[in-house]
Amino acid sequence: MTQTSNFLLGLGLHAGAHGDDPDWRGFWGGLVGRLDGVAEFLTLEDRFADPGQDGLDAILLANWLAPRSRQIGIIAGAPLNFVEPFHVSTAIATLDYVSEGRAGLLAQRLGWQRSAEAGRAIGALNGFPAIEQPSLDSDALAAIEVVRRLWDSWEDHAVIRDVASQRYVDGEKLHYIDFQNADFRVLGPSITPRPPQGQPAVAVSWTADADLALARAADVVFVPAAGDLAGMAAKLRGDGPGKEPKLIADLHVGPDGWDASDLAAAIRTSAAQGARGVRLILPDPHRQIADVVDTLVPALRADVLADPPLGGHLRSRFSLPAVRNRYAAAA
Amino acid sequence: MSKKQIILGAQFPGVNNFTVWSDPAAGSQIEFSSFRHFAESVERGKFDFIFLAEGLRVREQKGRFHELDVVGRPNTLAILTALASITRHVGLIGTLTTTFNEPYPLARQLATLDILSGGRAGWNVVTSPGAFTGANFRRGDHLPFRERYERARDFLETARSVWRGGDFYASSPHFDIAGRTGWGPLPQGAPVIAQAGDSDDGRELAAGHADLIYSRHGTLEEGQTFHADVKQRLAKYGRSRDALKILPGANFVLGETLEDALEKQKAIRLQQVSPKNAIVFLEQVWNRDLTAYDPDGPLPDVDPDVAVEQLAQGRAARYDNRLETARAWREVAEREKLSIRELIIKVTARKQFVGTPAQVAEEIDRYVQADAADGFVFAPHLTPGGFDEFVEKVIPILQERKVFRQDYAASTLRGNLGLPEAWQPVAKAV
Ligand SMILES: Cc1cc2nc3c(=O)[nH]c(=O)nc-3n(C[C@H](O)[C@H](O)[C@H](O)COP(=O)(O)O)c2cc1C
Numbered sequence: 057m058t059q060t061s062n063f064l065l066g067l068g069l070h071a072g073a074h075g076d077d078p079d080w081r082g083f084w085g086g087l088v089g090r091l092d093g094v095a096e097f098l099t100l101e102d103r104f105a106d107p108g109q110d111g112l113d114a115i116l117l118a119n120w121l122a123p124r125s126r127q128i129g130i131i132a133g134a135p136l137n138f139v140e141p142f143h144v145s146t147a148i149a150t151l152d153y154v155s156e157g158r159a160g161l162l163a164q165r166l167g168w169q170r171s172a173e174a175g176r177a178i179g180a181l182n183g184f185p186a187i188e189q190p191s192l193d194s195d196a197l198a199a200i201e202v203v204r205r206l207w208d209s210w211e212d213h214a215v216i217r218d219v220a221s222q223r224y225v226d227g228e229k230l231h232y233i234d235f236q237n238a239d240f241r242v243l244g245p246s247i248t249p250r251p252p253q254g255q256p257a258v259a260v261s262w263t264a265d266a267d268l269a270l271a272r273a274a275d276v277v278f279v280p281a282a283g284d285l286a287g288m289a290a291k292l293r294g295d296g297p298g299k300e301p302k303l304i305a306d307l308h309v310g311p312d313g314w315d316a317s318d319l320a321a322a323i324r325t326s327a328a329q330g331a332r333g334v335r336l337i338l339p340d341p342h343r344q345i346a347d348v349v350d351t352l353v354p355a356l357r358a359d360v361l362a363d364p365p366l367g368g369h370l371r372s373r374f375s376l377p378a379v380r381n382r383y384a385a386a387a
Numbered sequence: 388m389s390k391k392q393i394i395l396g397a398q399f400p401g402v403n404n405f406t407v408w409s410d411p412a413a414g415s416q417i418e419f420s421s422f423r424h425f426a427e428s429v430e431r432g433k434f435d436f437i438f439l440a441e442g443l444r445v446r447e448q449k450g451r452f453h454e455l456d457v458v459g460r461p462n463t464l465a466i467l468t469a470l471a472s473i474t475r476h477v478g479l480i481g482t483l484t485t486t487f488n489e490p491y492p493l494a495r496q497l498a499t500l501d502i503l504s505g506g507r508a509g510w511n512v513v514t515s516p517g518a519f520t521g522a523n524f525r526r527g528d529h530l531p532f533r534e535r536y537e538r539a540r541d542f543l544e545t546a547r548s549v550w551r552g553g554d555f556y557a558s559s560p561h562f563d564i565a566g567r568t569g570w571g572p573l574p575q576g577a578p579v580i581a582q583a584g585d586s587d588d589g590r591e592l593a594a595g596h597a598d599l600i601y602s603r604h605g606t607l608e609e610g611q612t613f614h615a616d617v618k619q620r621l622a623k624y625g626r627s628r629d630a631l632k633i634l635p636g637a638n639f640v641l642g643e644t645l646e647d648a649l650e651k652q653k654a655i656r657l658q659q660v661s662p663k664n665a666i667v668f669l670e671q672v673w674n675r676d677l678t679a680y681d682p683d684g685p686l687p688d689v690d691p692d693v694a695v696e697q698l699a700q701g702r703a704a705r706y707d708n709r710l711e712t713a714r715a716w717r718e719v720a721e722r723e724k725l726s727i728r729e730l731i732i733k734v735t736a737r738k739q740f741v742g743t744p745a746q747v748a749e750e751i752d753r754y755v756q757a758d759a760a761d762g763f764v765f766a767p768h769l770t771p772g773g774f775d776e777f778v779e780k781v782i783p784i785l786q787e788r789k790v791f792r793q794d795y796a797a798s799t800l801r802g803n804l805g806l807p808e809a810w811q812p813v814a815k816a817v
Pocket of ligand 1: 481602
C-alpha cells in the first residue's frame, strides 16, 4: 500500500444556516476544537444572499474561530463581486494577525442564480458589476488584484517609532495602489499593516466553465477530484515552473456515509496526477463531523495519508513560494 | 433615591495623537496579543463595552502621509469578532460608516457579531467624511451633508429589516433591495446603536434611532447643556428619557497625589503633542506650510489661508471658520503667554480626569449624578495596558460608592446597559 507523503487534508464547510439548530456558537466552537490538529485547513464558504441558507459572514466566523485554535489553516470565503475589496483585504489581513499566519481567502464565484439573488440583496450600485457572467468574472479578477495590492501597500517595517525624528511611521514605506478599471477605482494604501504572511493564500474553486485567468490569479485551486487533474495542472503550468497555483482535489463526502477505501483510492489517484492535497466537502457538517473526525480521518491516515498536519504559515504548508512585496524598492 | 449607575466604555487607543507611541510601555497597535490584553483587562474591570473608532483612509497632511501619530489598525468587525471569542461579558461596539457600506452586507456582519458574541454587538453609526475616503471604495462618490444623514436613517431602517430574520425588503430613496436570511431572532433583537454626530441632524438621528451617544461634550457645563438638549428631543419620538444614554469621550491620568498626577498629565500632553505635531495642528487652522516656525516660539503673524483647499485630510474634527479660530487662539496665546506647542496642548485637550484614584472616581461620579453624562467612553494613552491601573484602583472605588456594577448582571450588552431587552420599533417624528 503506497502512502502519500506530505499530502494535505482539508475540509470544506459552509458558514450558512445548518438546519434548525440555533446554537451557532456551540456548533462552531465544538467543531474547530475537533478539527484543530487533525485537518491541515478548513474552507468556509459564505452563503451570501442564499435564500433561507444565508447565515454567518464567513470572514467574521473565521476571525472568531482563529483564537480558539492553534494550528488549523482557515480559508474564509467572500463573494468578491458583491462586497468592497477594501473591507475584504483588511478583514483577511486581520484574520492573518489573529491566527498568526494561518489565513487564506476563498474568492467565491457564485452561479448565475446566486449572483442574481446577491445583486437583489445589495441593489443596483455604481462601481459594482452587471449581473452577467463576463462582467462578474472580470470584476472578480479586479477585486483579487485590489485585495492583493492592498496587502502589499505597507512595506514590512513601515512602523519605525523613531523618537528622534518624532515619526511613528515612515511614509516612504506606504504606497498608493491606484487600481483603476472601467468600473471602479481604489487608491489605497490599506489601513491595516502588511499581514504576517505578506500575501495570505488566495484560493478559488474552479470548474471547467470558469475563466482560466481566475485560477491563474489564485495560489490554491480546488478542482473536482473526478475531473481532469493532470490536464488542469498542465494548463496552469503555463506561467512557468514554481509560479503555478497548487491544485487541491475536492472529494464529496455524502451525507449517508462513505467507503474509506474508495476515498483512499481517489486520494492516491489525485496525488499521482499532481494534486497537493484533498479537500473533503461536507454538505451536512452538523451530522457528519463526528464520524469524519473519529472514523474517516483515522482510516485515511492509516491507509494513505501518512503525515499529520504540518502547521506553520499557511502559505508554506501549500509549498507556495516566498512572496516579495511589489512596492518594496529592490534591496 | 438610589444613585445613577455609571456606564463605562473602553476605547482601544487608536489613530490619533492621544495614543502615545514614544513611551517605552507602548506596545503593538496591531498584534492580537495587544487586543487580548486590552479586552481581558477591561472585562476584569466589568466595563460595559470595548469601543473602536474608524478611519478608512490613511491621514494626509500637505499631500503626504501623516507620519507623526499612530497609524494602522485591524478591520473593525473582524477584530471585534475575534475578541468575542475570548471574552464572555463585555460589549463590542464598532464605529462603521453608512457612507461606504451597504445595508445588507453590513447588517449581516453585525448579525454575525451578535450571534457569535451571544448578544454583545454594538454599532456606532457615523456618516463619514467625503471623497477623500471614497477613493478607497467601489462607489467612490460621496454625498452632500444633508443626504448623508438621510442615507444613514434609511440605512438603519433597512438594517433593522435584515436583523429581524427571514424576508427583508426595502424600497426607499437610497435603497431598493430584497432577500431572505436564514437566522432567527438575534440574541439582542438588534445590535445596540450608538451615534456620534454633533450637528442638529446628527442629534435628531440619535434621538429617533440610537441607544447611546458618543459625544465630545465632556466638561460639566457643556455636558449638562448637551445632555438636556438631546434628552428633550426624545419625547417626540415616543421614547423615554432612559432610552438614550449619553457618553462623552474622556481621558484620565492617575497619580499618588494630585500633584503627581498633574506632573504626569503634563508629561503625557508633551508626548501627545510633539514639536512637529504642534505645527501640524496649527497648519490645520492656518492652512499653510508652517514648518519654518519654531514650535516653542510665538504664533505666526500671517493670517490663515482661506483661499486654497484644506491641507489636512482624513480627520474627524475640522475647523470650519479658520479666521475666527485663529483669532481666538491668538487671544489665548497672548493672554497666557503661550508658545505654539503650549497653545496646541491647551486647545486640543479633551476632558481629562486627573488625580488620585479616589479623586478621579469621585469626579466621574459627580459628573454622572449631575447629568453631565450617563457615563464615559474612556481612551487611555497607552496600548495595551492603559486601563490596567484604572481597573485595579478606580473601579473598586466606584463599586464601593455603589455606582458601578460588582459583576455583570445580564448576558447581553443591551441588558447590561439597562436598555429594553428587546428592540422596539421607534415611532417616526410627528
Ligand atoms: C466623539 C466623536 C467621535 C467620532 N468618531 C468618528 C470615527 O471614529 N470615525 C468617523 O468616521 N467619524 C467619527 N466621528 C464623526 C461623526 O460621527 C459624524 O459623522 C461627523 O461628525 C459629521 O456629522 P456631524 O456634523 O453631525 O457631527 C466622530 C464624531 C464625534 C463627535
